[in-house]
Amino acid sequence: MTTISWIALRALLERRGSSKKTALVRYLSHSGQEAIEAALVPDRDPFSYDLSIPDRIKAVHYSWMIPFLERLPEKDRVWVLSSLGSLQAAKLQLHFGMKHGLKRLNFHPKQFLQRFIYHWLISTQKGFIPREYLPTHPLNIILELSKSGIQHLVDFLGLHDLSIELKKVVKTEQFQKVKLGLSKQQCGYLKQLCEKREPVPFARLNLDGWDGNQTKLKNMLHHRGFNRLGKALFGCHPALMWHITRRLDIGRTKILRKFFTDINNEKAHESLKTQVINLVPFIRKHYE
16 A cells, blocks of 8 residues: 555545544554554545645646656647646746647547546655545645745744844835835834844844845745755654645745754744744745
């Protein structure tokens, strides 16, 4: 049996209650009983999810499909893109500069192509686990966000570094330049952060040498936010990292993986996870 099969069997046994589970497990071999006990425990009943193959593909950023499509002639790309959602298909058409229009597919050809695409996407992850089978982890909550939501999460995490820097900046004009590049929600969150001590300080942003370019500031905050997110995620199940990165484009995934390192401080690690957990509901409310 596969890893997913053991997780599914354990979930089914858990439904029966502890006494019935114990009675049923006795019918398994010794190795089977060990496998059941070692099986990961999902966040919730995996059979309560209602995620179709199109739903799973829709959650993947279109850039991850480019390597697969690059190997196909345009006439075959048309058929594959015709099985995707309109937004993904439009992005990929633009990327490849396709001249041919999409096809109208019947149910069975469309379903076949969608399954083919999905299995290609997950084949890159050794020991892949679908979202509903992911083991319990506090940062599974990130999967409630879209690509745009995760980007906003990253930007808000970057404000933690900015709050440290602003406490060291004395020039009023620097404060005003910073505010110009932030949204109303970001300014409000930054104000809250400036009123308390940041538990996880990293190297300074050095705004003293900043020329006021808003794009540069946003890029700095984006990288600092990815630094916090990457270190918060360190130690999570590889499949959770896979699901999060597939919501992002390949470029941002490279940045996140660069910062996916051990902070070597359990207290700081917990603080980073808490910052992420506290921000997700806020992002969902204001940006999703």
